[in-house]
Amino acid sequence: MNETGVITTLRPWLRHLARRRGRLAIGALLMLLALMAALGLLALSGWFITATGLTGLALAAGAAVTLDVYVPGGGIRAFALTRTLARYGERLYNHDTVLRLLADLRGHLFSVLAALDLASLSRRRASDWLNRLTADIDSLDSLFLRLLAPALVALVAILALSGFVALWAPLAGGSVALVLGVAWVWLTFGQARWGMAASRRRVTELERLRGRVIEHLTGMAELETFGALAEQRQRLDAIEARLREDQRQLGRIAALGLSLGGLMVGLAWLLAFWVGATLWEAERLSGPVLVMIPLAIMALNEAVMALPMAFTQFGATLAAAERLNALEAARVAPGDLATRRLPTAGPLSLQLDRVSLRYPGALKAALADVSLTLAVGERVALCGPSGSGKSSLAALVARQLRPDSGALYLGGCAVEHLDEEALRRRLAVLTQDTELFDDSLAANLWLGDPQASEAALWQRLDDVELGDWARELPHGLATRVGEGGRRLSGGQARRVALARLMLRDPGLVLLDEPFNGLDAPLARRLAARLDQWLEGRSVIVFSHHHEPEAQPLPGVNRRVTLPDQG
Missing domain, CATH: 3.40.50.300 (P-loop containing nucleotide triphosphate hydrolases)
Known part of the structure; x- marks a missing residue:
């Protein structure tokens, strides 16, 4: 599916998200605050430890140097406290938001199901409609919490960190932006495209498995009577085998994404360290800043590593949206002239x-x-x-x-x-x-x-x-x-x-x-x-x-x- 098709498929559900745009924006800001606090904590700690060590060496050598330990010490405590509170608040607030979104989506879908005509409803079992109302809607909860918000926060953090590094070493900042930008593109769009087929198949097979299991349980007596129980179990085994294979494939894709993400973050801090070491050697960069830059980049692992697993399963979210869109299209809508009103009292012909x-x-x-x-x-x-x-x-x-x-x-x-x-x-x-x-x-x-x-x-x-x-x-x-x-x-x-x-x-x-x-x-x-x-x-x-x-x-x-x- 091309990008236009993806946007068209997700557009109705993005509109539903937009109804709570205020809560979503606050949730994303909390995620960004927790990540930036983690970056600041590791970067400032690295700077402070290095500066303290160098100051101690200088004092031991008899040099007259001073170091203000209160401001960076207070900053470290502030970052640590902010990270803890922001992370707790983000988890609490965003999960509450997602539960509200799920309630909105289920209410909307129930109204869609109620508007389907009997011909449409009769094409599927009640268990299939229940699967639409629960499993498919649950798949859409990842749209904000695991896809949109983490990807956006990671991108903003990459750009902000690159700009921060560029203040001391423009070449290092550019290198970080390039390497981590490529990593971000692959870990979102690349992982989604690579895992698309397997994750979509997995959703279809799970639906088929639920239907078969319900058939198996409700019709066990008839299956046993007519000697078809073994054949039914073979069908279930075949579906489970396909599910396991798709799960293994998705696991391999996600593992490769995680490895690639770690590799690119490592490459980014290595390049930044190399450029910084060159500047340090030329006495254009201090030792504490040289240590601070790669440590700050290392902290991005927290944001980058959340992307591969979520985007590898993107096909499941897209497939759920497609099926729910099909229900919307099948809903019986009144005619264009459906404005005539009946008498409010009395019998009708x-x-x-x-x-x-x-x-x-x-x-x-x-x-x-x-x-x-x-x-x-x-x-x-x-x-x-x-x-x-x-x-x-x-x-x-x-x-x-x-x-x-x-x-x-x-x-x-x-x-x-x-x-x-x-x-x-x-x-x-x-x-x-x-x-x-x-x-x-x-x-x-x-x-x-x-x-x-x-x-x-x-x-x-x-x-x-x-x-x-x-x-x-x-x-x-x-x-x-x-x-x-x-x-x-x-x-x-x-x-x-x-x-x-x-x-x-x-x-x-x-x-x-x-x-x-x-x-x-x-x-x-x-x-x-x-x-x-x-x-x-x-x-x-x-x-x-x-x-x-x-x-x-x-x-x-x-x-x-x-x-x-x-």
Whole structure:
């Protein structure tokens, strides 16, 4: 990848960093302060020790000389204290900054994932999306802390030290700038290019390994049953072998970079010492300064040696940025005219005009030339067998999918032209899957209406016959429901989802198998209560059953059969 491509790939993430430019600048200054204090400490110590030794020799020879030990002694203590405090403050402050950046990036990426349509989400497993949200974002934390800031600080230190040396020996200063400048270019751009392929492969193989391990663990019984366990382990072994090889290659590249960095720093101080010795011999440079210059250059090892390892792994950061950029590009964005607003109250009409939809790679269309009209305030039961496209139709109305052809109109407006906030506020969908988060019962209910009072929460729990159960819980509404609601039974989780839905005030309600998993008597009682809540709203109830007595449906006006798309 060329330099333009690298900048284009990283530009969105550099913009995110720029939002905290103040903290990043302070962090970089702390890094520079710690490094300059280290340089000053070693340089002044070398000067002071040499000056003290030469003064002692002169006094022993009977010469009348003086040396102020208080100023350099105080300077050494000041540099030592500054280095310690700056290093501690830099670590504390920069890691806090990086944690804030990670929170920003994860929040942003979660919003991107939430905006992906179902077709995009279905292409990958949940573990793959989790990897994007964690591992890829973690790879980007090196962008500031291990790449940009250390490289910039090292470059500033090289230029500053070269200028400092040039005050006594211009030729030595120029030599230091040339040698260490070449070293800096190689240890950043050179190491990044050399390790690019292996570090990018390593990220890909790690993702593949995670996916295979999850497959292995979740499908172990099936693999064992069909005798495929050994083959699956061989695949894992092959991936691990490739990872080890890439890791060895990256280790060799980083080790060479470290060796080269040490060699170039050594060459720089050797050249400076040689030039200084020549000047000393010509009595144009004092002995303490002659010692101070190479010692100051040696202190640059601290800055230079941090570069090879980080830039050798630059390909991993770039690959993570590319994958996250691809997610940004796949995000479903509203149309250019997505400014139409729905009425803030009252039922909504819905019209589907010859809508067709086919999922990528599917053998058949999910929907083919489907037309449907739902009048204002009407309740329709949309029935059909599995695979007839009921859930796909609901996703189209919710704009989680885009039709391949045809049009959808909600409240007389084309769905793709509707304001996002207005659409989410006026449309309520109860899907077949019950989505609960690992949080309190109250927090899961407040997703329906964040402004709802606790009294309203209890009322809706009573409506779904969970109020008495919730009151007996040790922590009441504060009880955590577990990941995916696993601490609840399937029926309880379904009723919590119904209670959450009833906290909203939509104009159109889509209910996909609303009483799935509930026994018939309970379903009939809930249907009666739900019927009251649905008064004055437009409703579509999706059901596998064609017979009215097969499943209670809340007060539908008519039934429409959706044919099997096969």
